[in-house]
Amino acid sequence: MTQLAVTVIGPDRPGIIADVTEALVGTGVNLEDSTMTLLRGHFAMMIVCSGPFEEVKSALEPLRGELVITVRTMGPEHEHAPIGPSYLLSVHGADRPGIVAAVTRMIAAAGGTITDLATRLSGELYVLTAEVELPVTAELEMLDRALEITAEELGVGVSLRPAESDDL
Amino acid sequence: MSVAHLNQTLASWSPAQLGVTGDVLEVVRAPHPVLATEGATVDPLDPVMVALAADLVATMRVSPGCVGLAAPQVGIAAQMFALDVTGHPKTRTCHGVFVLCNAVVVEASRQEKGREGCMSVPDFTGDVKRATRLTVTGVLPGTTDHVTISTDAFEARALQHEIDHCNGHLFLDRVAGAHAVYPRKVYK
Secondary structure (H helix, E strand, C coil): CCEEEEEEEEECCCCHHHHHHHHHHCCCCEEEEEEEEEECCEEEEEEEEECCHHHHHHHHHHHECCEEEEEEECCCCCCCCCCCCEEEEEEEEECCCCHHHHHHHHHHHCCCEEEEEEEEEECCEEEEEEEEECCCCCCHHHHHHHHHHHHHHHCEEEEEEECCCCCC | CCCCCCCHHHHCCCHHHHCCCCCCCCCCCCCCHHHHCCCECCCCCCHHHHHHHHHHHHHHHHCCCCCEEEHHHHCCCECEEEECCCCCCCCCCCCCCEEEEEEEEEEEEEEEEEEEEECCEEEEEEEEEEEEEEEEEEECCCCCCEEEEEEEHHHHHHHHHHHHHHCCCCHHHHECCCCCEEECCCCC
16 A cells, blocks of 8 residues: 555635545545644645555545645655654744744754744744754754854744653 | 642732832733843832832733733833732632742742743743742842742742743743644634
């Protein structure tokens, strides 16, 4: 069974998820990981699932129109092996172009990888939150300093804190 | 469940003790830089600071749903905030209305996640882990005596939120995950 990536984007209305997943059920697809949110009011969903490509494509065909739907085959499943401990990155400040690019470049330069990210804009305020894995060899102090300098240049605030998880 | 022992000095404090009537000030919103500035230590006897204490209470009083207001939120980078969690459904221990200067956390335990909003970040809420058992020391405006407040639940959360403001931090700096900031939902 091929692993497929399905994306659905369009104007939000009640029932989109029900419509999409009902169509998929009919093809024998098994939903695996998915995420859905509203991005400035637009419905946006990504699904990775296993199923027959052609059937999935044609099952979703009737939903196309206002919704932009893509179906692609993916390579073999790629298990993400953590490269090191997790941190939470938080950036907020006055909106301007380049905040995400500059901050994420600093993370990449330190060998870090972003495993989850969300940004929101409201009025003048831009907010970025991300979960970041850093290699154990990463120079945390240098990264903190680099982020601080970048943040200062951008006129935003930045914080990088260890992500706590409590085992119960 | 037991309720933390009330500090009677704080619990019986009233804004009338300031001897001045406060003005309602404008509340600033992020990304205003004052909200990211560490507040200066204040002289609690300074008449300007006593007046600011009255202003914070007055501004908090006219703001619907507001349980706390810190000096940076009215544009002044100073270590002072007003608090009053009276009547909030999540409140257990309650010291009523009070203003503290130069407050610091001395003990914090039993972290729990809760969703917070802020008058200075009106369009978002966020999940933040905060201690639910808390001890804080500070000085009442117009006095020189250090008071110690031990509290829990919502009063503890509100105190930590306000002390963060005094240090130039917003709840956005402490959210519990990449997807822990939410657009504020307003029903029409």
